[in-house]
Amino acid sequence: MTDAVHVPVMLDRVVALVAPALERPGSVLVDATLGLGGHTEAVLDRCPQARVIGIDRDPQALARTGERLAAYGERLTCVHAVYDEIADVLADQGLAHVDGVLFDLGVSSMQLDLRDRGFSYAQDAPLDMRMDETAGRTAAEVVNTYPVGELTRILAQYGEERFARRIAQRIVAERAREPFTSTERLAELVRESIPAATRRTGGHPAKRTFQALRIEVNDELTVLTRALPAAIASLAVGGRIVVMSYHSLEDRLAKAALRAGARDDLPADLPVTADALRPELRLLTRGAEQASADEVAANPRAQSVRVRAAERLRASDAA
Numbered sequence: 001m002t003d004a005v006h007v008p009v010m011l012d013r014v015v016a017l018v019a020p021a022l023e024r025p026g027s028v029l030v031d032a033t034l035g036l037g038g039h040t041e042a043v044l045d046r047c048p049q050a051r052v053i054g055i056d057r058d059p060q061a062l063a064r065t066g067e068r069l070a071a072y073g074e075r076l077t078c079v080h081a082v083y084d085e086i087a088d089v090l091a092d093q094g095l096a097h098v099d100g101v102l103f104d105l106g107v108s109s110m111q112l113d114l115r116d117r118g119f120s121y122a123q124d125a126p127l128d129m130r131m132d133e134t135a136g137r138t139a140a141e142v143v144n145t146y147p148v149g150e151l152t153r154i155l156a157q158y159g160e161e162r163f164a165r166r167i168a169q170r171i172v173a174e175r176a177r178e179p180f181t182s183t184e185r186l187a188e189l190v191r192e193s194i195p196a197a198t199r200r201t202g203g204h205p206a207k208r209t210f211q212a213l214r215i216e217v218n219d220e221l222t223v224l225t226r227a228l229p230a231a232i233a234s235l236a237v238g239g240r241i242v243v244m245s246y247h248s249l250e251d252r253l254a255k256a257a258l259r260a261g262a263r264d265d266l267p268a269d270l271p272v273t274a275d276a277l278r279p280e281l282r283l284l285t286r287g288a289e290q291a292s293a294d295e296v297a298a299n300p301r302a303q304s305v306r307v308r309a310a311e312r313l314r315a316s317d318a319a
Contacts, residue, residue: 009302027099028051143175152165284311285307290307
């Protein structure tokens with residue numbers, strides 16, 4: 001188990017966004033991506049009336065965080081699930097609605113730091129990348145079985161990799177000689193596939209490929225597409241949702257979901273506004289908020305974060 005210190009991104013701002021909804025006794029926050037529980041711990045400290053349901057698909061993260069935050073007792077409930085299963089989780093807990101939902105998307109610090117999980121291109125490990133090691137295909141299966149066209153699509157779409165086809169062609173040629181099993185061999189192939197001039201800028205050459213494979217292995221964008229509407233639907237009136245994204249595609253989905261709920265399509269000359277025609281959400285952030293330069297200097301993981309938040313104004317039409 002890693003001893004690395006977990007530094008939650010934009011901690012004070014995130015807590016400030018959810019805290020107003022957690023002031024009543026018995027209020028509930030769903031931390032849909034519990035991870036090491038940094039944001040949850042701060043909420044439990046600063047919102048003494050609230051409790052947290054922490055969801056994570058990674059059993060190791062749940063076990064470690066449950067132990068680390070055991071002093072909070074029944075104020076924290078840890079649930080092994082994927083975050084698009086929010087409705088089922090709440091039903092199992094006997095809850096119709098909650099007062100807040102938080103998403104801190106992407107790979108967790110623990111997953112990056114644990115060598116055998118295969119998320120990092122910086123150290124050799126089995127080519128796995130599953131957030132839940134008990135289910136699903138591994139990155140090795142993707143790399144060793146997908147055709148050139150599908151690999152190209154994944155690398156270009158999920159990794160925004162300019163040299164996606166070149167890398168995909170090299171992967172297919174090399175796996176015919178010997179299947180890929182390790183992160184080191186894949187990272188080296190990617191490095192060799194990218195022109196030398198490009199390799200000198202923009203960080204490690206394999207960063208985008210590893211990101212793309214991780215998103216594919218864990219079906220992250222499909223899951224998020226289902227999870228955002230489910231999370232919004234779970235909010236009580238006055239409840240708040242906060243979404244922390246680290247990838248442009250994630251942020252695009254968050255932006256679309258929150259703006260759709262906040263859209264007012266009423267004619268400007270309508271004399272009376274029926275409650276059922278009012279927007280369901282009020283945006284709490286102007287666009288996407290980013291970490292300060294000081295925070296990025298202290299915690300490089302904060303560099304790509306984009307934070308969006310909204311508050312529920314009324315019950316949904318289906319409620």
